[in-house]
Amino acid sequence: MxxxxxxxxxxxxxxxxxxxxxxxxxxxxxxxxxxxxxxxxxxxSPEKAIEAIKNINLDVIAYGPSEGNKSYRKKLASFFRRQHVNVDTKDIMITTGGSEALLFAMGSIMDPGDEVIIPEPFYANYSAFSEESGAKVVPVTSSFEDGFALPSIEMFENLITPRTKAILICNPSNPTGNLYSEQEISQLGELAKRHDLFLIADEVYREFIYNPEDIHYSVMNLVGLEQNVIMIDSVSKRYSMCGARIGCMVTKNKEVIATAMKFAQARLCPPTIEQIACEAAIDTPKxxxxxxxxxxxxxxxxxxxxxxxxxxxxxxxxxxxxxxxxxxxxxxxxxxxxxxxxxxxxxxxxxxxxxxxxxxxxxxxxxxxxxxxxxxxxxxxxxxxxxxxxxxxxxxxxxxxxxxxxx
Missing domain, CATH: 3.90.1150.10 (Aspartate Aminotransferase, domain 1)
Known part of the structure; x- marks a missing residue:
């Protein structure tokens, strides 16, 4: 056998x-x-998304663009700007779920044996994505006793080696429910810039914050880090549309976008019908x-x-x-x-x-x-x-x- x-x-x-x-x-x-x-x-799920599917009038469900439908990407960029995340249509690649977005990101920046530092505990599939990309996970442990706050920058710094290529965070966090502050994100940004690393942020839970005084701060807002940061997003939790399998990779780094496009072309295109539903979902009222x-x-x-x-x-x-x-x-x-x-x-x-x-x-x-x-x-x-x-x-x-x- x-x-x-x-x-x-x-x-x-x-x-x-x-x-x-x-x-x-x-x-x-x-x-x-x-x-x-x-x-x-x-x-x-939002009524607008369900109705969009019911009202689809297509004779052929054809291939779409590998980077996703332009109308959806344009509308998504407007959505992010309303969330105070300054991105353009060209910065967005639509993917088959946030999982594929992270796979494309890691495949675009990681060579076999490269290291990615991740605060643990972390979303379990990060290990699988790293394995698929040939990357090595280097954990930096956060503490139950302090509510899984971001480990100190010194702890991150001590783990950086010549093979370190990226830092990956989930903010807000799955599985801990923690939310990193603007100061913590800024400190990570400074660290990434100092060591010329990529900073990848899985931000799919950005809406689900429960204290009025808390706000979500996106890595896309880090000034001077435009070439270092990659944001992962998804409709799964935002619109209760897990089965739609639509996400996106967002970055202003043109080389990362161009490289990820090769992976996107290999899988042809993200789902057509689901993109129509997700585009409609953006009009969901506050x-x-x-x-x-x-x-x-x-x-x-x-x-x-x-x-x-x-x-x-x-x-x-x-x-x-x-x-x-x-x-x-x-x-x-x-x-x-x-x-x-x-x-x-x-x-x-x-x-x-x-x-x-x-x-x-x-x-x-x-x-x-x-x-x-x-x-x-x-x-x-x-x-x-x-x-x-x-x-x-x-x-x-x-x-x-x-x-x-x-x-």
């Missing part, structure tokens, strides 16, 4: 999706599974976001308050996005997460969580942590945490009294 590639073997499993087979078995057994593991919003953010704030506050009622659980209040890292009173949350799906139920229900070790690159980190997404309705979050509370009691009792049953 022919061998699987070394790269394929090294590709990491998603901590978000790797437990899906266990969840499917639980569902087939008739259990209801509350999904705290994945950031799939249940907020309705009231949609006001209502959505208000709802997520209620859900955030509900989840955090319910979790803090459980003895042994620690969690910090996220400032943005719709995730939080939770420390559980167990030694191995990967084992616990599998047990929840395979061996536990409360009145025909159980919960699915994402073990946080998969969001770290440093071995051994996050073993007692999970990432939770507060995308369920308030009453479902309350019920989920109640199930978790009762499950922890049972797990603690049997863990030390008899062998576990899942292996």
């Amino acid at each position: 022919p061998n699987i590639s070394i790269r394929g073997k090294k590709m990491p499993q998603s901590p978000i999706r790797k437990l899906a087979p266990f969840a499917e078995i639980a569902i087939r057994k008739g259990l209801k599974v509350y999904h705290l593991n994945i950031g799939q919003p249940d907020i309705k 009231s949609y976001f006001t209502k959505t953010i208000k709802e997520y704030k209620i859900r955030r506050d509900t989840l955090i308050s319910e979790l803090l009622k459980i003895e042994g659980i620690e969690v910090t209040l996220p400032k943005a996005a719709f995730y939080c890292i939770v420390q559980l009173p167990v030694k191995d949350t990967d084992h616990f997460a599998k047990w929840l799906l395979k061996n536990y139920e409360l009145e025909g229900e159980t919960v699915m969580i994402a073990p946080a070790a998969g969001f770290y690159s440093t071995p051994g980190m996050g073993k007692n942590q999970v990432r939770m997404a507060y995308v369920l309705k308030k009453e479902e979050l309350v019920r989920s945490v109640h199930i978790l509370k009762e499950a922890l009691k049972v797990y603690k009792a049997i863990k030390y009294k008899k062998p576990m049953l899942i292996d």
Whole structure:
């Protein structure tokens, strides 16, 4: 039998999706599974996007431009300018999701063996994208105790080597819910300029900020860093359109755009119909976001308050996005997460969580942590945490009294 590639073997499993087979078995057994593991919003997609799809009048769904439809790119540039992000149409490349945008960015700037510094915990697929690009992830660890604030610039500086090519951040953060300040972004910009590095920012959660005094500061606003910064964006969370798979890579670096175009041409074009929907979604009224953010704030506050009622659980209040890292009173949350799906139920229900070790690159980190997404309705979050509370009691009792049953 022919061998699987070394790269394929090294590709990491998603901590978000790797437990899906266990969840499917639980569902087939008739259990209801509350999904705290994945950031799939249940907020309705904008009516304008849905109507645009319904009203499509095409005889042929043809190939489009590799960089994306010009009308969409032009409208998207106007959208960003309204968000105080100064970009032009030529700075934007439409991609098949934010994931492809990051793949194009890394493929355009990273050579095999080059290093990218990423604050951990980070979105788990960054490891996969780096592996696909032949790049090496160099983690700089942020602390649960200080709310996963940006590590000191000195910590970043100490990790820079001749192979360092880029710094990658997620702001607001998936999985921590932290929001970096203008000062922190400026400090990273100065570091990138000093060492001639690229600064890549995944900014797909820019709308989801819950404190009026907090604002999102984009790397695209860093003066003098126009050739260094690359912004990643997506419609997935903004418009609750995860399945549309439309994102974009934004940079004023013409060489990066030209290089990424080669990757874009190789995959021909981003989806035609979804671009039509996303272009229409830009006209979504501000009231949609006001209502959505208000709802997520209620859900955030509900989840955090319910979790803090459980003895042994620690969690910090996220400032943005719709995730939080939770420390559980167990030694191995990967084992616990599998047990929840395979061996536990409360009145025909159980919960699915994402073990946080998969969001770290440093071995051994996050073993007692999970990432939770507060995308369920308030009453479902309350019920989920109640199930978790009762499950922890049972797990603690049997863990030390008899062998576990899942292996």
